[in-house]
Amino acid sequence: MSRVRHPLRRLAPVAWHSTLVVVVIAMVFPVVWALLTSFKPANDIYSIAPFSAEPTLDNYARVLADWPVVTLLGNTFVMAAGVAVGQIVIAVLGAYALVHFSPRSRGPILVLVTISLAIPPQALIIPQFLMTARLGWLNTDAGLIVPQLGTCALAVLLLVQHVEALPRSLTSAARLDGATPFEVLWHIVLPGLRPAIAAVAILVFITTWNEYLWPLLVSPRAEDTTVQIGLTQFQTAEGNDYGGLLAAATLTSIPIIVVYLFASRRITDAFLQSGIK
Amino acid sequence: MTLTTVPPRAVREDAPRRVRASVRPWLYLSPVLVAIGVWIYAPALFTVALSVLDWNLTTPPTGFVGADNFARLFRSADFWQALAQTALYALALLPFSTVIPLGLAIMLWQRPGRASTVYRSLLFLPVMMAPVAVAVSWKFMLNPLVGLANEVVGWFGVPPVNWLGDPSTALVVIVAVTAAKVTAFNMLLFSAALSGLDRRTIEAARLEGATSWEITRFIVAPQLAGTTALLGTLSLVLAGQWVFTNVTVLTQGGPDGVTDNIYYRIYTLGFEFFETGTASAAAVVVLLVFAVAGIAWRLVRRSHVPR
């Protein structure tokens, strides 16, 4: 039953590293290729050699000069951060209530939340657009952010999972001490949720960052538009400027990398506290 | 296990306190309910209405057409193909959203440290670049005439493959291309779940001489069952949406519709052709399928698992 003398006692360091290296290469390769291609001049852009005979920064120069990088990054950041924060707040409040207040309607509410995931967003987008237009929210941050809060189902379900996993002993002790529900949430539950919130925040931030259809409809003006729409400017009726596209994509990855590194600290810190040494 | 929401002070004291207590859950739940109510369910009702009307939103509606849109939808072979392929996508991506990211997350969790952090960040890299750019990069590599992929398989004596243009390979390629993103996202979620584990049990087991493998299998894995189940379910529901960008950029549903799925079909019908009646009908069908599946699932669970 219990394998005391397992021949492979611990995944040997070599096996551990090699597996991870192989997986990393497989997953990272297209990104690396994109990066390498961004340094190729336009007449060499399709070549299969990783490095061009005449590598160039022209693509980057062109992007920085002609493409409204800062405006696009700013708009997209506000949208993504707004939605991420909004969904976290909604999900934390909702998950806490569903688990700790256990209302009788918990089951139906969870069903409603789950089903909201299954409704094809591509079908909803035009009605959502019409509603947003009627509210006068076209070309505004509110119009970009608020309707996207409707996809909070994922965040809610994930956080319900994590709130349930928290040990009840702490929370019941606090309640017996006379803490109000909000205090329990703030002082006891939230700290335990930090890695989960960080993960969900990253997820929602990136998913929103990559959103294309919604900003296309809601923010057509050049000064309001987002990175994904901006990237389409390299794919024109007169042919595609792939060098520029890949350079622009590389540049606009940087904020995401920063957000990821910042938020993932929460996860790795928690790891270091809880993992096997 | 229910918690009382009324503090153990003078219970008889104020009706207001009790009212506040019964209102409180709704206060906390109102953001969720408002958000999904206003922005998902209200538009969904509109969609249901559109599915029985003949109205393309730009010209005045011509009236109630009953099940006409549905009939037209069911008559088109494209629809059934898209539906079937949606299921294929769901199954194909399932390992990439459960087993594989779980394994990776556990591996990284076993050896916390600098290397692990580096690996984790690298594995997440595919998600951090714009999906359009990653898809374009794949397009370059998969070019049947001058792309890297055929060059490499050529070294092994394999003749050039028309990766995205051959109906027999296109779907697999789309799944492979999307797999990285799915794995990365789910690995992040598993990592978050792992970091919430109670380490005291683990240390106790360690002190008793359990191997890493045993700890993983008997203590860690069961605690992750909930997350795994959730992510698996999400994968089945959302797989068709996860491949959306890649289908749009790389194959546009082709060749011969083999990479199509119901979400892309709805997009094409509703967004590109503005055939809102048919698109809405398709959306209603999807919703019904999931609703029925969900209800069936709950019934099955209820009959097998004691409350």
Added chain:
Amino acid sequence: MNRSTRPLVATAAAVSILALSACAASAPDTSATGASTTITFSSYSYGTQGAAGDGMQVLLDAFAEAHPDITVVPEAVPVADALTKTKAAVAAGSPPDVQQLGYSKMAEAFATLPVQSIEEIAGDEWDAHVDGIAPGLVSTGEADGTVKALPFTVSIPTLFYNADIFREAGLDPEEPPATIDEVEDAADAIVAAGHNGVYFGLLDQGKSDYLTQSVIDSAGGMTVDDDGEVVLDSAKAVAGIQRIQDLTTGGLQPAVGIDDAVAAFSTGDLGMFVATTALMSNLQTGAADTFELRTGGFPSFDAKPARPTHSGAGLVVLAADEAKQDAAWEFVKFMTSEQGYTMITEEMGYLPLRANLATDDEFLAGYFAENTLLLPPLGQLGDVTPYRSFAGAKSNQATVMLQDDAISPIILRGADARQTMSEVADRIRELVGSE
């Protein structure tokens, strides 16, 4: 209230204040004061990276200078989503006043959107203005007996070829193939020399059928006849498509998508590439210092004259307000004037749509003296066949059906040409006939 609910209330208050202020934030741009009118212009060229985007800005600046009383607010839109965006805008009640609209989407726009008649808005100025514009292009924009679209950024298919590969294959770069038979022979030689022979870009990324029509028209058939009947399964039309399929089955044409073909051509692996002149500048960049790029005219079929049709976009007016309509007309008039077309050619690389421009020193004579690559297609511009659309609100959908369900399987995967064309023709008849 006690300590714990205070933060909640504060948050709720903050959120509502934010929401209300956002509501009040942007009032729509109203206009038509006595002094200045503002119109919105939706353009897929605007804001793009490349010659077209820069050129559009030059055009807009020139217009602003010439008409300080009219403010044009341009809206960029990705070319694939142009029609959809406008439909959504119409549904929301705020369409753009002027739009750059692709020809393959025009019939559908006419049937579903509030497109105004430019001819009527122009009134007395119409005849004088339109005189000199290639008549085939003007008639393409006609609907319900009046002209609703004027040609704007127009291109026609041409034969791009790699002169270096020609020499390598023993062909004379000075004499590009002019008939489909000559194209086939040249492709044979090129394949023998170890490269891909030819690629006819029928499978346009935008799912437009302009090149399909060019082939079918040149073969003596039509997609849609003068009465609006779908006739793309006629013997001649099928024969034309069959000819292109034979190139693939004969190993002379790679069975790939058009983006892959562009890549192969730019790396010097494809000898001949038949596609729109709009790609000229992109292909020139790709060929720079790699190989010598040349152009020839669209090939003819079976001793009949070549009958390419055009692709590109026209300008349509959607404004309902009379003041805006007048402003829109001024804008359209400027863009389609001699000055406008000259700038479009010089800055954006599209074809000049008034016959006199190419030879007039004041306009483009100097330009064409230097940019000889555009001369062969320019020579065919005068005879360009009007682009034909399927009738009605489903016309774009029908075009996509033709391209995806007929042309793609036939050309790329060897589907039976006659049977497939016939089946798809029936489906299209059912689709567009259902109005």
